Amino acid sequence: MDCLFSVTALCLMFDGWSDDHNAPHFLGIRAAIIADNWSSMVVTLSCKPCPQDAAGISEHVASELSDLGLTPDVLKDKLVLTTHDGASVMFKTSRPLNSKYPQHCCSHSLHLLLNGQKLSRSIELIASCRGSIV
Numbered sequence: 001m002d003c004l005f006s007v008t009a010l011c012l013m014f015d016g017w018s019d020d021h022n023a024p025h026f027l028g029i030r031a032a033i034i035a036d037n038w039s040s041m042v043v044t045l046s047c048k049p050c051p052q053d054a055a056g057i058s059e060h061v062a063s064e065l066s067d068l069g070l071t072p073d074v075l076k077d078k079l080v081l082t083t084h085d086g087a088s089v090m091f092k093t094s095r096p097l098n099s100k101y102p103q104h105c106c107s108h109s110l111h112l113l114l115n116g117q118k119l120s121r122s123i124e125l126i127a128s129c130r131g132s133i134v
Helices: 054-067 088-097 106-116 119-133
Strands: 009-017 026-034 040-049 079-084
Touching: 009 054, 009 088, 026 054, 040 054, 054 088, 079 088
Parallel strands: 009 079
Antiparallel strands: 009 026, 026 040
């Protein structure tokens, strides 16, 4: 975990979920960095039950990061980016971390695209996009 302190930029990734049977809400927190030798690394920082509201998630994330030594004083000297499912609660969670560029996870966005429409329409849309890039 020492590598998290030596980098100038840190991408925090959040993923929250719960099952359909009123089970607790869980939040996974991961960090992606590029080390001094240009190698990339993704580290799972936490995966624990937490509240589902923005204030509760923000407090949970701050507590988990502080437990690892990533206090607000340490983070203020880093470029902090956040990646998540794009839910408004996750954007609200990114604000107290001073995330400069909160963004949607590309894999999650693709999953929503493919499952939110009829598959044939999604394939047509992707083919249309591919044709406009050429």
